[in-house]
Amino acid sequence: MAVNRNFRVCPSTGLSYHEPAEKLMRWNAVAAVVSLLVGGVLAVLIVLTRWQAVHLLPPDWFYLLLTAHGLDMLVFWIIFFEIAVLYFCASTLLRCRLAAPNWAWAGFWLMIVGALVNNVAVFRGDSSVMFTSYVPMGAHPAFYLGLILFAVGALIACFVFLGTLAVAKSEKTYHGSVPLVTFGAITAAIIAIFTIASGAIILIPTFLWSVGLIGHIDSLMYRTVWWAFGHSSQQINVAAHVSVWYAIAAIVFGAKPMSEKVSRTAFLLYILFLQLASAHHLLADPGLTSHWKIFNTSYAMYLAVLASMVHGLTVPGAIEVAQRQKGYNKGLFEWLRKAPWGNPSFSAMFISLIGFGFLGGISGVMMGTEQLNLIIHNTIYVPGHFHATVVIGTTLAFMGLTYFLIPTLFRRELMFPGMAKWQPYVFGLGMAGFSLFMMGAGTLGVPRRHWDITFAGNPLAYDGWAGGTAWLMIAAMAICGLLATVGGAMYLLITVGSVFLGKRIATPDFAYVKARDGVAPTMKPVEVAFEAHGSNIGTAGFVAPGTFVLALVFLLSFVLYYFVNWKYLSTVWPLS
Amino acid sequence: MSAISPPTQRVWWKQPLDRVEGMWIVIAFVWCLVMFFMMPYWHVFGKQNLANEAYRTTPEAFTAKTQAMVDKYTVRVETDQKIPVVRPPAGSDVYLIARLWAWWPMLELEEGKTYRLHLASLDYLHGFSLQPENINIQVHPNYDHVVTLTPTRAGTYGIVCNEYCGINHATMVSRLYVVKSK
Structure with missing residues (x-):
C-alpha cells in the first residue's frame, strides 16, 4: 500500500502540513465551530430565561436547552477542536505523516454520528437530564448511545495521534525530544484515554439500564464514576489550552520555554494528579469518608494546582524573556506594554491566561x-x-x-x-x-x-x-x-x-500528487542552531521580574480570597 | 528554538533552574501545603464539617421513620397541602424527606440546640440548600445521610432544592423554623 507523503510548506510560517492530516484538522475544526454556533444560540436563550426580568422560556424548554448547551459546548465544540489540535501537534509540529488516516476518518464520522444522535435525543424532549445525566433520572437510550459513539470516535483519534508519534519516531522526522507543545498534547491525549475509559465504565451500564437490561444503578456509584469522566474531560481541556498558550507564545514571540524541565514536569504532574480532582464533585455526598475526600480533592496535596501555577508563571515568563531579548528590557513591564495587543491570537491567549488563573x-x-x-x-x-x-x-x-x-x-x-x-x-x-x-x-x-x-x-x-x-x-x-x-x-x-x-492564499510550488502516483521520501528534520540563553536581561538576577511580580499579585489574591471564604464558613451553623 | 520545535539543548533536563522559576515553585508549593493542611486543621479546630455518618436505607424504611417522628411531634399543619410542622426534642434524630417535588415534613428547631438531621431522597437526586445560611448538601436515594447541626439564629429559613430533579425542580422549596428556646 502506498503511503501518502504529500506535504505542503506554509510560506508564511514554515510549518509543513501533511495532506490527509490537514484535511482532517480542517473538518474537525469546522465540526467544532458548528457545535459552538449551536451552543451559542442556546446560550442566548438560556441567559434570557435566567434573567428573571425577561424569563423568556417555559421550564421544559429551559431545561432541554440547558442540557443541549452543556453537551454541545463542553463536549462537542471542545473535543472536535482538541482532535484538530492533537493532529496539529503530532503531524504538523513533528513534520510527520499522519498514521492511519482512514482510521482517523472513521473516528471523525463516529464522532459526528454520536453528536447528532445525542442532539436528536435531547431535542426530542425526553432527555432533559443535563450534561451530568444523574441516575435514577433517565434519558432516552439514544442519549447515552450518542455519547458512547462519540467517545469511541474520540478514542480512535487519540490512538491515531499516538500512532503518528510512533511514525515520527521511527521515520526520524525530528531530533531529540518532541517539542514542548507536543508534549502537552500527549498529556492531553493520555488524560483523554483515561477519561473515555471512565466514561465507558459508567455510560455503557447506564445505556443498558435505559433499555431495561440492568435493573438498578446506585446513584452514588454513578456520581463517583461519572465524575471520573466528567471532570477529567475538563482536565483534557486544561492540558490542551496550556499547550495552546505555549504554542501562541512561540508563534507570536518566538518564545522559548524558560526551562523545558520545569514545564514538562508540570505537565507530568497533570497526568499523575489532575484526575483526582473529580472527587471535588462529591464533597457534599454521603457515604464517602473525609480521608478520601481530602486526599483526592487536594489532588494529593495540590500537586496539580502547583503544576498550573507553574504554567501560569512560565508562559508569560517565556514571553517576557523573548520580549526583553528583543530590546524591550526597560523597567518591570515594558515587555508587556509593547506586546502586540492588536494581534487577536496574542490578546486572546493573554486574556485566557489571566482569566483562567484569577x-x-x-x-x-x-x-x-x-x-x-x-x-x-x-x-x-x-x-x-x-x-x-x-x-x-x-x-x-x-x-x-x-x-x-x-x-x-x-x-x-x-x-x-x-x-x-x-x-x-x-x-x-x-x-x-x-x-x-x-x-x-x-x-x-x-x-x-x-x-x-x-x-x-x-x-x-x-x-x-x-x-x-x-x-x-x-x-x-x-x-x-x-x-x-x-x-x-x-x-x-x-x-x-x-x-x-x-x-485564498496560494502556496508556491505546491501541487497534490496522488499517493499511488508516487511516494515522496520522509521529511527530513530541520537542523536548529543552538542558542544561548540571554544573560544580560532583566533585573536583580531575575530574567523575568515582571512576570514574577504578576505571580505574586496572583498569589496575594489567592491567599486573601481563600481565607475570606474560611471566615465566611466559620459564621454558618456548626455542623458535624 | 521555541516551544513548537524540539528543544535545542539535547540534554535539556540538565539545564539549571532559573531563579524566577525556582523561587516561584518553592512559594507555590508552600502555599499548596498550607491549603492541604487547612482541611485536616478544620476537622480538628473548625466547627463546620460533614460527618462521615451515612447508612444504606430504602424509601420504605426512611418513610416509616419519618412518619413515626411526624406522628409523635407534629405541632401544626401549614398550607393547603397540610404539611405537618414537626417540633422534635433537642438532641433527637430528625428526618427530612426529599421527593419529587417537595420536602416533607417541615421542621421547627430550637436555637442553640443540636439535632441529628437525617436526609434521604425517595426518588431522584436532590440538593438540600438551606437559605440564607447557605449550607448545601447532596441528597441521594437509598442513603441516609446524618448531619449533626446546631441552629445558631432564630428565624424562618428556606430549604431550596439545588440539584436538578426534573420539570418542577424550581417549585421544590420548603421552610425550616428556628425558634428561641424557652
Whole structure:
C-alpha cells in the first residue's frame, strides 16, 4: 500500500502540513465551530430565561436547552477542536505523516454520528437530564448511545495521534525530544484515554439500564464514576489550552520555554494528579469518608494546582524573556506594554491566561476544599467557576489559535481584521463579568440549573433573592453573558466568513500528487542552531521580574480570597 | 528554538533552574501545603464539617421513620397541602424527606440546640440548600445521610432544592423554623 507523503510548506510560517492530516484538522475544526454556533444560540436563550426580568422560556424548554448547551459546548465544540489540535501537534509540529488516516476518518464520522444522535435525543424532549445525566433520572437510550459513539470516535483519534508519534519516531522526522507543545498534547491525549475509559465504565451500564437490561444503578456509584469522566474531560481541556498558550507564545514571540524541565514536569504532574480532582464533585455526598475526600480533592496535596501555577508563571515568563531579548528590557513591564495587543491570537491567549488563573483557578481551588464546598455546592457559583475555566480558559485560547490557523491551515486571509482585533476583548471581558456575577450570586446561595428563583405561586417560596442583591447579580450576569455572545458571534462571523469567503492564499510550488502516483521520501528534520540563553536581561538576577511580580499579585489574591471564604464558613451553623 | 520545535539543548533536563522559576515553585508549593493542611486543621479546630455518618436505607424504611417522628411531634399543619410542622426534642434524630417535588415534613428547631438531621431522597437526586445560611448538601436515594447541626439564629429559613430533579425542580422549596428556646 502506498503511503501518502504529500506535504505542503506554509510560506508564511514554515510549518509543513501533511495532506490527509490537514484535511482532517480542517473538518474537525469546522465540526467544532458548528457545535459552538449551536451552543451559542442556546446560550442566548438560556441567559434570557435566567434573567428573571425577561424569563423568556417555559421550564421544559429551559431545561432541554440547558442540557443541549452543556453537551454541545463542553463536549462537542471542545473535543472536535482538541482532535484538530492533537493532529496539529503530532503531524504538523513533528513534520510527520499522519498514521492511519482512514482510521482517523472513521473516528471523525463516529464522532459526528454520536453528536447528532445525542442532539436528536435531547431535542426530542425526553432527555432533559443535563450534561451530568444523574441516575435514577433517565434519558432516552439514544442519549447515552450518542455519547458512547462519540467517545469511541474520540478514542480512535487519540490512538491515531499516538500512532503518528510512533511514525515520527521511527521515520526520524525530528531530533531529540518532541517539542514542548507536543508534549502537552500527549498529556492531553493520555488524560483523554483515561477519561473515555471512565466514561465507558459508567455510560455503557447506564445505556443498558435505559433499555431495561440492568435493573438498578446506585446513584452514588454513578456520581463517583461519572465524575471520573466528567471532570477529567475538563482536565483534557486544561492540558490542551496550556499547550495552546505555549504554542501562541512561540508563534507570536518566538518564545522559548524558560526551562523545558520545569514545564514538562508540570505537565507530568497533570497526568499523575489532575484526575483526582473529580472527587471535588462529591464533597457534599454521603457515604464517602473525609480521608478520601481530602486526599483526592487536594489532588494529593495540590500537586496539580502547583503544576498550573507553574504554567501560569512560565508562559508569560517565556514571553517576557523573548520580549526583553528583543530590546524591550526597560523597567518591570515594558515587555508587556509593547506586546502586540492588536494581534487577536496574542490578546486572546493573554486574556485566557489571566482569566483562567484569577477567576477559574482561584475559585476552583476554593470550592474544591472539603469544608468550603458546603457554602458553594450546586449553587450558581459552580457554573461561574467553570465558565471561567472552560470558556475564558479553553474556548478563548482556541479562538486565539484559530486566528493563527485560518491563514496557515485554511489558506485564507482573515476577513474583518478590524473586528478580529476587538473580538477577544469583547468575548473575554463579557465572559469575565458573566463568571464574576455568577460567583457573586452563588455566594448568596442562588442555585444552578434553576428556572425560577422567585418560586412564583408557591406558598412556601423563599423570598431572600427576589429584588435583592442576588437579583441584581443575576441581571448583571445576563447582560455580561449577552456581551460575551456578541463576542462569540464576532468569532463565528470572522471564522466562517474567512474559511468560506476569505481571499485564498496560494502556496508556491505546491501541487497534490496522488499517493499511488508516487511516494515522496520522509521529511527530513530541520537542523536548529543552538542558542544561548540571554544573560544580560532583566533585573536583580531575575530574567523575568515582571512576570514574577504578576505571580505574586496572583498569589496575594489567592491567599486573601481563600481565607475570606474560611471566615465566611466559620459564621454558618456548626455542623458535624 | 521555541516551544513548537524540539528543544535545542539535547540534554535539556540538565539545564539549571532559573531563579524566577525556582523561587516561584518553592512559594507555590508552600502555599499548596498550607491549603492541604487547612482541611485536616478544620476537622480538628473548625466547627463546620460533614460527618462521615451515612447508612444504606430504602424509601420504605426512611418513610416509616419519618412518619413515626411526624406522628409523635407534629405541632401544626401549614398550607393547603397540610404539611405537618414537626417540633422534635433537642438532641433527637430528625428526618427530612426529599421527593419529587417537595420536602416533607417541615421542621421547627430550637436555637442553640443540636439535632441529628437525617436526609434521604425517595426518588431522584436532590440538593438540600438551606437559605440564607447557605449550607448545601447532596441528597441521594437509598442513603441516609446524618448531619449533626446546631441552629445558631432564630428565624424562618428556606430549604431550596439545588440539584436538578426534573420539570418542577424550581417549585421544590420548603421552610425550616428556628425558634428561641424557652
